[in-house]
Amino acid sequence: xxxxxxxxxxxxxxxxxxxxxxxxxxxxxxxxxxxxxxxxxxxxxxxxxxxxxxxxxxxxxxxxxxxxxxxxxxxxxxxxxxxxxxxxxxxxxxxxxxxxxxxxxxxxxxxxxxxxxxxxxxxxxxxxxxxxxxxxxxxxxxxxxxxxxxxxxxxxxxxxxxxxxxxxxxxxxxxxxxxxxxxxxxxxxxxxxxxxxxxxxxxxxxxxxxxxxxxxxxxxxxxxxxxxxxxxxxxxxxxxxxxxxxxxxxxxxxxxxxxxxxxxxxxxxxxxxxxxxxxxxxxxxxxxxxxxxxxxxxxxxxxxxxxxxxxxxxxxxxxxxxxxxxxxxxxxxxxxxxxxxxxxxxxxxxxxxxxxxxxxxxxxxxxxxxxxxxxxxxxxxxxxxxxxxxxxxxxxxxxxxxxxxxxxxxxxxxxxxxxxxxxxxx
Amino acid sequence: xxxxxxxxxxxxxxxxxxxxxxxxxxxxxxxxxxxxxxxxxxxxxxxxxxxxxxxxxxxxxxxxxxxxxxxxxxxxxxxxxxxxxxxxxxxxxxxxxxxxxxxxxxxxxxxxxxxxxxxxxxxxxxxxxxxxxxxxxxxxxxxxxxxxxxxxxxxxxxxxxxxxxxxxxxxxxxxxxxxxxxxxxxxxxxxxxxxxxxxxxxxxxxxxxxxxxxxxxxxxxxxxxxxxxxxxxxxxxxxxxxxxxxxxxxxxxxxxxxxxxxxxxxxxxxxxxxxxxxxxxxxxxxxxxxxxxxxxxxxxxxxxx
Numbered sequence: 001x002x003x004x005x006x007x008x009x010x011x012x013x014x015x016x017x018x019x020x021x022x023x024x025x026x027x028x029x030x031x032x033x034x035x036x037x038x039x040x041x042x043x044x045x046x047x048x049x050x051x052x053x054x055x056x057x058x059x060x061x062x063x064x065x066x067x068x069x070x071x072x073x074x075x076x077x078x079x080x081x082x083x084x085x086x087x088x089x090x091x092x093x094x095x096x097x098x099x100x101x102x103x104x105x106x107x108x109x110x111x112x113x114x115x116x117x118x119x120x121x122x123x124x125x126x127x128x129x130x131x132x133x134x135x136x137x138x139x140x141x142x143x144x145x146x147x148x149x150x151x152x153x154x155x156x157x158x159x160x161x162x163x164x165x166x167x168x169x170x171x172x173x174x175x176x177x178x179x180x181x182x183x184x185x186x187x188x189x190x191x192x193x194x195x196x197x198x199x200x201x202x203x204x205x206x207x208x209x210x211x212x213x214x215x216x217x218x219x220x221x222x223x224x225x226x227x228x229x230x231x232x233x234x235x236x237x238x239x240x241x242x243x244x245x246x247x248x249x250x251x252x253x254x255x256x257x258x259x260x261x262x263x264x265x266x267x268x269x270x271x272x273x274x275x276x277x278x279x280x281x282x283x284x285x286x287x288x289x290x291x292x293x294x295x296x297x298x299x300x301x302x303x304x305x306x307x308x309x310x311x312x313x314x315x316x317x318x319x320x321x322x323x324x325x326x327x328x329x330x331x332x333x334x335x336x337x338x339x340x341x342x343x344x345x346x347x348x349x350x351x352x353x354x355x356x357x358x359x360x361x362x363x364x365x366x367x368x369x370x371x372x373x374x375x376x377x378x379x380x381x382x383x384x385x386x387x388x389x390x391x392x393x394x395x396x397x398x399x400x401x402x403x404x405x406x407x408x409x410x411x412x413x414x415x416x417x418x419x420x421x422x423x424x425x426x
Numbered sequence: 427x428x429x430x431x432x433x434x435x436x437x438x439x440x441x442x443x444x445x446x447x448x449x450x451x452x453x454x455x456x457x458x459x460x461x462x463x464x465x466x467x468x469x470x471x472x473x474x475x476x477x478x479x480x481x482x483x484x485x486x487x488x489x490x491x492x493x494x495x496x497x498x499x500x501x502x503x504x505x506x507x508x509x510x511x512x513x514x515x516x517x518x519x520x521x522x523x524x525x526x527x528x529x530x531x532x533x534x535x536x537x538x539x540x541x542x543x544x545x546x547x548x549x550x551x552x553x554x555x556x557x558x559x560x561x562x563x564x565x566x567x568x569x570x571x572x573x574x575x576x577x578x579x580x581x582x583x584x585x586x587x588x589x590x591x592x593x594x595x596x597x598x599x600x601x602x603x604x605x606x607x608x609x610x611x612x613x614x615x616x617x618x619x620x621x622x623x624x625x626x627x628x629x630x631x632x633x634x635x636x637x638x639x640x641x642x643x644x645x646x647x648x649x650x651x652x653x654x655x656x657x658x659x660x661x662x663x664x665x666x667x668x669x670x671x672x673x674x675x676x677x678x679x680x681x682x683x684x685x686x687x688x689x690x691x692x693x694x695x696x697x698x699x700x701x702x703x704x705x706x707x708x709x710x711x712x713x714x715x716x717x718x719x720x721x722x723x724x725x726x727x728x729x730x731x
Contacts, residue, residue: 002498004498004528005498005526008522008525008526009526011525012522016511016513016514225511225512226509226511229509229510229511229512230505230507230508230509231509231510231511232509233473233478233503233505233507233509234503234504234505234509234510234523234567234570234571235526236476236477236478237476237477237478237501237503237505238498238501238503238523238526238527239526408473408478
């Protein structure tokens with residue numbers, strides 16, 4: 001192998017792809033979307049609905065309305081978890097039962113000033129039944145807050161009836177919350193939750209999948225283009241197939257790394273600039289630096305492993321349609337950790353999870369998913385990398401062989417049996 | 427030293443013997459014609475020469491060295507199946523191939539623009555290959571084969587699909603390349619071009635070399651027995667088969683190959699007697715075209731028997 005010829009190919013691949021519009025757009029758009037995904041929720045907390053909700057209440061019990069007015073929760077901007085109404089709500093009482101039907105009817109008109117009607121009655125068993133009529137009942141927050149407040153009113157009235165003091169009532173209504181603290185190696189503690197862990201693992205798996213699969217496909221298309229445009233024959237008169245393939249793989253992998261680097265820098269920039277205080281809603285220690293490095297390692301190795309497969313596919317196909325059937329199993333394998341993420345998170349140290357994360361086909365995405373959520377023993381990481389390197393060695397032998405024969409073939413796509421024959425020959 | 431030497435080269439594809447024991451050599455500093463009908467094994471032989479295929483038997487040496495011992499820039503190749511990166515700009519493409527052949531970046535840049543200028547594509551240097559006409563693309567393709575001044579350039583069908591003006595341009599470029607010291611092996615189906623350009627030829631058929639040598643010698647060898655007749659009026663219906671080994675009749679002319687010891691006069695007498703009005707009589711050297719057709723047909727006849 002001659003390094004200068006490989007470098008020529010690397011340079012061409014790199015320049016060719018980085019200058020493409022699609023690369024520039026995707027590279028810039030992705031962090032923008034991710035950023036939006038993180039910032040928008042914090043924006044939503046700040047921008048509260050300007051709309052005033054007018055609710056008319058008919059109270060047949062005689063005490064609920066009054067209690068409701070006394071116990072209305074006040075919105076608190078500092079604590080997003082507080083029970084207050086998100087928007088301003090104005091209540092008014094309907095004194096006469098005869099008017100109720102008319103008001104409900106008029107509230108159904110979209111021009112009506114009344115947004116909702118709350119009807120409170122007690123039934124034959126002395127249970128209180130509340131009904132909310134509204135044009136928009138999908139405002140869950142409003143309905144939930146109403147419900148909670150009414151329950152509190154009811155509780156208070158019941159306590160009063162039974163002569164229980166407010167202090168006792170407070171004691172009785174105490175509850176426990178479980179705070180989840182994640183233990184990491186070295187005795188570090190980290191507050192977290194299932195949802196956070198799940199999102200983080202999903203994000204990392206998704207990113208790895210996108211990079212490996214996306215750039216694998218880029219490689220496959222490139223190989224196929226060289227084959228169908230016949231430029232490969234001129235190329236092969238100047239360099240060996242192995243040099244050409246290695247040059248392409250390294251060139252495309254560096255494009256992937258550049259993209260990753262740009263994304264990381266955008267992420268870091270976003271974090272430091274911290275617009276709209278979005279970090280308040282997320283955990284600063286969500287991503288560890290060693291994760292970022294392992295991510296690069298598993299992307300690099302995973303890409304090299306899959307590159308041989310994609311190159312072989314590109315070499316035996318002549319059209320995009322032909323590649324589709326071949327790619328399908330690869331998609332399934334790469335995306336598998338995403339599909340069984342729940343199972344992995346429940347028991348990330350289960351025997352089968354460990355075993356799968358050592359097998360080169362699955363390890364790039366699966367091991368990284370595990371690393372993201374738990375402390376994986378060092379030997380497992382090393383073993384996984386070692387097996388992956390062995391896998392790369394084997395795949396580059398097999399894929400390289402198919403590639404070498406395939407790129408000069410024209411006409412019909414060879415079937416699997418023919419391809420296996422190539423592997424046995426010479 | 428021979429520029430190119432084949433020793434007992436064989437290449438199989440399954441049961442097919444694409445190249446079947448080919449041995450010959452090409453001296454340096456000339457334009458050599460490698461001829462053969464479609465499917466004769468030309469492209470396989472050329473690909474074996476370029477190291478794209480490995481020979482199943484025998485060896486190829488170029489300037490006395492094996493393929494692995496050659497420098498990056500020793501060979502140039504224009505394949506029959508044209509191929510360029512369609513999305514690349516012309517100049518970038520040429521620079522890439524020059525660098526691949528070991529030319530330094532700066533020199534490659536200079537050479538790329540100069541050569542585009544020379545073939546009249548100066549203003550297209552920043553255009554993508556796919557935006558060029560087919561003829562223009564072929565010019566770029568030829569440049570990728572000879573721009574780095576290889577010691578040996580193999581051009582497979584360089585003239586196919588070109589208009590007469592560009593054929594002349596290509597001829598000039600190829601002659602010029604030879605004048606610069608390159609040895610050129612070209613294959614073509616346009617025999618008159620081969621006659622004009624090549625000193626020596628080899629004819630390959632069914633994987634074997636069936637004819638080889640100096641173009642003048644070959645024509646002499648095949649041409650002495652050949653006569654050409656042109657008629658003013660109707661072609662005579664005369665049966666000439668007792669005089670000829672083969673004959674080819676067209677609308678108002680015929681080409682005959684005489685048997686050994688037949689005097690052309692006897693043929694002429696027979697034609698006169700049958701009332702043919704001869705306006706031209708020529709004892710012609712066989713054109714390469716005729717030799718090609720004959721040799722290949724003979725091969726087929728031999729095979730059928």
